[in-house]
Amino acid sequence: MSDQDVTLSKVETPRRKHECGCGAADRVSAGRAEWSAFRHLQVAGTRVARSGLLMFSRLFLICAFLTPGASAGGALADDPEIAAAVSTTELFVGESLDYQIEIRNAENPVAPDVSPLKEQFEVVAAGDQSRNQSSTFIVNGRVSQQNVFSHIYLYRLTPKSTGELTIPSIKATIDGAELTSNPVKIRVQDAEEQDAVLVEIKPNLTTVYPTQPFTVTLRVLVQPLPNSTSNPLQPLRRDPPHIQVNWVEAPDGLTTNETSEWLQRLLAENGAGFTINELSSQTGSLFGGSRAAVFELSKGRETRNGLDGKPIEYFVHELTRSFTPQRTGSYSFGPAVVKGTFVGGVRGDEYLPRRLVAIGTSATVTVREVPTPRPVGYTGGIGEYQLAATARPIKLRVGDPLTLTLEFARREDSGSLELISAPDLSAIPEIADSFEIIDRNPTGRIEGSIKQFSYAMRPKKPDVSIPALTLSTFDPSAETFTEIATSAIQLSVSEASKLESQDLVGSVANSGSSEIQKSAAGIFQNITDPAEFSDEQVSIGRWASAVGGLWCVAGSVMAAVTLYRRKSNNPIFVRRQQARRAAHTRLTSATQMSSQGKQKDSLREVRASIVGLIADIENRVAEGLTAADVATALAKAGVPENDRVATSRLLESIEGAEYGAGDAIDAQAAIKTATALVDRIAPLLERSAG
Amino acid sequence: MNIWKTAGRVLPNERRERLMRWACRLGCFVLVLVSLGANPATAADTGAHQRAFVRALELFDSATTPDGYRASARELETIVADGVESGAVYYNLGNAYFRAGEYGRAILNYRKAKPYRPRDSYLEANLQQALASAPGRVAEQPSAWWSHVLFWTDWLSFPSKVRLAGFLLAFAAMAIVIAVLIRKARLTLIGGAMCLMAVAVGTDVILNNPKSFRIAVITSETTALKGTGKDYEPAFDKPLQDGAEFTVLSETSDWTFGHFEGIGDGWVRNEFVAR
Numbered sequence: 001m002s003d004q005d006v007t008l009s010k011v012e013t014p015r016r017k018h019e020c021g022c023g024a025a026d027r028v029s030a031g032r033a034e035w036s037a038f039r040h041l042q043v044a045g046t047r048v049a050r051s052g053l054l055m056f057s058r059l060f061l062i063c064a065f066l067t068p069g070a071s072a073g074g075a076l077a078d079d080p081e082i083a084a085a086v087s088t089t090e091l092f093v094g095e096s097l098d099y100q101i102e103i104r105n106a107e108n109p110v111a112p113d114v115s116p117l118k119e120q121f122e123v124v125a126a127g128d129q130s131r132n133q134s135s136t137f138i139v140n141g142r143v144s145q146q147n148v149f150s151h152i153y154l155y156r157l158t159p160k161s162t163g164e165l166t167i168p169s170i171k172a173t174i175d176g177a178e179l180t181s182n183p184v185k186i187r188v189q190d191a192e193e194q195d196a197v198l199v200e201i202k203p204n205l206t207t208v209y210p211t212q213p214f215t216v217t218l219r220v221l222v223q224p225l226p227n228s229t230s231n232p233l234q235p236l237r238r239d240p241p242h243i244q245v246n247w248v249e250a251p252d253g254l255t256t257n258e259t260s261e262w263l264q265r266l267l268a269e270n271g272a273g274f275t276i277n278e279l280s281s282q283t284g285s286l287f288g289g290s291r292a293a294v295f296e297l298s299k300g301r302e303t304r305n306g307l308d309g310k311p312i313e314y315f316v317h318e319l320t321r322s323f324t325p326q327r328t329g330s331y332s333f334g335p336a337v338v339k340g341t342f343v344g345g346v347r348g349d350e351y352l353p354r355r356l357v358a359i360g361t362s363a364t365v366t367v368r369e370v371p372t373p374r375p376v377g378y379t380g381g382i383g384e385y386q387l388a389a390t391a392r393p394i395k396l397r398v399g400d401p402l403t404l405t406l407e408f409a410r411r412e413d414s415g416s417l418e419l420i421s422a423p424d425l426s427a428i429p430e431i432a433d434s435f436e437i438i439d440r441n442p443t444g445r446i447e448g449s450i451k452q453f454s455y456a457m458r459p460k461k462p463d464v465s466i467p468a469l470t471l472s473t474f475d476p477s478a479e480t481f482t483e484i485a486t487s488a489i490q491l492s493v494s495e496a497s498k499l500e501s502q503d504l505v506g507s508v509a510n511s512g513s514s515e516i517q518k519s520a521a522g523i524f525q526n527i528t529d530p531a532e533f534s535d536e537q538v539s540i541g542r543w544a545s546a547v548g549g550l551w552c553v554a555g556s557v558m559a560a561v562t563l564y565r566r567k568s569n570n571p572i573f574v575r576r577q578q579a580r581r582a583a584h585t586r587l588t589s590a591t592q593m594s595s596q597g598k599q600k601d602s603l604r605e606v607r608a609s610i611v612g613l614i615a616d617i618e619n620r621v622a623e624g625l626t627a628a629d630v631a632t633a634l635a636k637a638g639v640p641e642n643d644r645v646a647t648s649r650l651l652e653s654i655e656g657a658e659y660g661a662g663d664a665i666d667a668q669a670a671i672k673t674a675t676a677l678v679d680r681i682a683p684l685l686e687r688s689a690g
Numbered sequence: 691m692n693i694w695k696t697a698g699r700v701l702p703n704e705r706r707e708r709l710m711r712w713a714c715r716l717g718c719f720v721l722v723l724v725s726l727g728a729n730p731a732t733a734a735d736t737g738a739h740q741r742a743f744v745r746a747l748e749l750f751d752s753a754t755t756p757d758g759y760r761a762s763a764r765e766l767e768t769i770v771a772d773g774v775e776s777g778a779v780y781y782n783l784g785n786a787y788f789r790a791g792e793y794g795r796a797i798l799n800y801r802k803a804k805p806y807r808p809r810d811s812y813l814e815a816n817l818q819q820a821l822a823s824a825p826g827r828v829a830e831q832p833s834a835w836w837s838h839v840l841f842w843t844d845w846l847s848f849p850s851k852v853r854l855a856g857f858l859l860a861f862a863a864m865a866i867v868i869a870v871l872i873r874k875a876r877l878t879l880i881g882g883a884m885c886l887m888a889v890a891v892g893t894d895v896i897l898n899n900p901k902s903f904r905i906a907v908i909t910s911e912t913t914a915l916k917g918t919g920k921d922y923e924p925a926f927d928k929p930l931q932d933g934a935e936f937t938v939l940s941e942t943s944d945w946t947f948g949h950f951e952g953i954g955d956g957w958v959r960n961e962f963v964a965r
């Protein structure tokens with residue numbers, strides 16, 4: 001089954017409706033339904049086609065595996081074919097249909113020649129799509145491949161005439177052979193003459209100029225309900241009538257607002273209204289998806305004569321959109337088609353349905369260039385503008401700067417303010433003679449519907465004023481240039497105290513002078529070197545903290561040095577500092593003496609080391625210290641009792657040996673004991689002395 | 691014999707020189723630490739700011755309408771909004787606003803660029819051009835008395851002044867420490883002179899700190915009032931125009947009270963004020 005088969009099966013339901021229909025409109029409606037289904041598949045685009053193609057390919061492969069001895073015949077072996085199909089065979093004048101050309105069994109087909117269609121149809125190419133398939137079969141260990149080639153070309157055709165039409169055969173040349181498609185017959189019906197629904201397209205202007213906005217309005221007049229004054233669309237809520245217009249998307253060369261912005265406010269709350277093109281809205285239901293959006297376009301009532309000459313008070317519905325042309329050309333709006341089931345009468349309590357199709361003939365809007373020649377003072381404005389001039393200050397001296405501001409205020413239907421350029425004031429002799437214009441071509445500033453130009457000027461002489469300025473704009477309705485003028489501005493310009501011509505900033509040098517003068521007008525250029533860009537931010541707080549910290553360190557160093565020097569000059573402090581070192585020096589000397597055999601001298605040095613240590617630390621005379629004095633000093637310093645006893649014993653032993661009152665003692669043992677005692681008692685003595 | 695006396699002992703010349711070298715090395719190390727401590731690396735993405743700077747230049751070059759120049763200014767304003775202080779950015783901002791016809795903002799940004807580019811003659815020329823073009827220009831504030839004393843104000847940029855003051859104080863500290871160590875009274879005098887110079891430059895830094903600028907400018911026509919409310923009478927007989935500079939005296943969330951030189955004081959709504 002191909003995608004084309006799917007398309008045909010989908011359109012069967014509307015055709016059955018057609019068989020029990022009520023006339024030409026129903027037949028066209030059936031065609032419309034068929035077209036809708038076709039379009040659905042096509043517009044849904046490659047997504048549907050591709051997913052279908054993928055499914056098809058998988059099925060094909062599964063079948064190939066399940067079928068023993070499946071033939072692996074290559075499609076390439078088949079001859080190339082071409083086939084034509086249409087989305088509908090019945091439509092109304094103004095409607096379009098989709099025309100599809102499929103070329104099969106050609107690996108690299110070329111686009112068919114559709115020029116024969118252009119005699120009867122407007123032809124717009126709608127793209128092409130490749131449906132090539134490649135399948136690999138493995139049957140009983142035998143691998144074979146099958147390639148299926150298919151390429152589809154799509155076109156949108158709009159019939160130029162009504163009646164029975166035949167879409168002629170299309171030719172395509174494949175591998176040197178010329179293939180011809182099948183012709184297709186279609187029926188294009190003209191709308192029947194009726195007065196139940198009238199459709200017309202009305203632009204507010206038929207000739208405009210670039211950037212001059214205009215509106216296009218589709219007006220749908222619907223006959224009222226029989227014996228009722230209520231809205232005739234109210235009973236049609238379940239199947240609202242449909243509007244087809246060709247300006248939902250802005251034509252090329254025109255700009256307009258967003259579709260959602262345009263139509264959002266027109267959405268019908270009660271479902272009574274029209275559907276427009278393929279516009280849809282979300283249902284909000286989990287399974288509902290999107291549905292056609294319904295728009296409320298009601299604009300009151302209007303009386304017109306019906307076909308029988310009797311007046312009918314129609315319900316008017318209007319769909320208006322504003323466009324702004326960007327370039328010249330001719331723009332066609334329509335034809336617009338309104339179709340649906342309307343109320344055609346009443347039987348008892350029930351309304352009788354009547355399917356109707358009404359067509360509004362197209363309207364054309366032409367965008368022209370502003371004619372030439374154009375006056376000297378033409379500013380570029382199209383339409384109606386108000387011009388005003390202000391000057392500040394108005395009381396000044398010769399040479400003082402003044403700002404002249406010109407304001408162009410735009411009317412609603414006038415051209416864009418972007419078109420308006422700064423008038424050249426230097427071309428106005430009254431201005432040029434009396435003022436030096438610093439900036440001759442100022443950039444305009446647009447605020448809302450006003451554009452401002454600010455000229456910086458300086459009066460050249462006293463008692464001058466700004467004259468009335470006359471400029472031109474183009475009036476599109478009269479197609480002539482019209483003049484707009486400002487009021488004269490009275491200035492009070494007094495003489496400068498000492499003003500020479502060269503003092504005027506921006507003044508032109510004397511013609512007789514060859515010196516080049518510096519111009520003060522304008523500004524010097526930007527800094528363009530990125531290397532000059534850097535973050536120059538400095539934190540004063542951080543600098544102050546860093547410097548403060550440095551000063552704190554410096555202060556501490558100075559304080560420490562001063563303190564050290566002060567103590568260094570104190571002999572008591574110096575003696576105490578050197579006490580331990582002196583004791584060790586003596587013990588070293590005692591060791592040397594002992595090794596030389598001078599035992600008594602050695603013991604004398606041992607005693608002197610301990611007594612000297614205490615005398616140096618406590619700033620006493622060493623020679624007068626006895627063992628009892630030493631014991632007292634040690635006790636006062638908090639030396640442990642065993643060290644005190646050991647020290648006393650050592651000193652008494654040495655004294656005993658010295659004076660022969662005791663046993664001789666070993667000098668080496670005494671040095672060792674004294675060394676240990678010095679190391680233990682010295683810190684305690686130093687701490688005690690402070 | 692040439693000896694150096696300290697702590698009651700004599701030191702030979704060699705030891706004195708070694709001590710001097712050690713002091714110099716320590717001083718340099720401390721100065722580097724001071725510089726690093728005072729200039730920490732910024733976390734901001736300087737690459738992104740440079741790209742914005744270049745993009746603003748491109749927008750400026752392609753602009754043909756005031757809105758085009760405003761787009762360039764907006765790009766530069768994003769850099770300023772990130773806390774970046776750059777004379778080049780303020781200068782280009784002034785140019786963009788000048789071309790957009792917003793002379794008040796142009797003047798303000800040229801003035802903000804001044805502390806960072808004090809010797810840029812083009813900046814001064816553009817500022818004068820903006821002042822001449824501004825419709826609302828009022829008399830400029832007279833120079834403060836101390837600006838005559840601190841005559842070097844326009845010689846150095848603000849960051850240079852901060853660094854100079856910092857380094858002067860650091861060198862002064864080192865000089866005094868060395869003077870104490872080697873007992874040289876002349877070094878103490880040099881250190882004292884450096885301290886005085888640092889105090890003078892530091893005073894300049896404090897008085898001319900761009901972050902404490904009290905200058906503001908009117909950006910579009912408005913009427914200054916005598917109080918914060920529409921019921922108050924106008925402060926001046928004419929409305930203020932774009933480019934009128936004033937000194938901010940006080941401010942609220944909606945109003946700014948300013949002194950307009952040669953005119954007087956008045957309250958203006960904040961939407962007409964740029965700072």
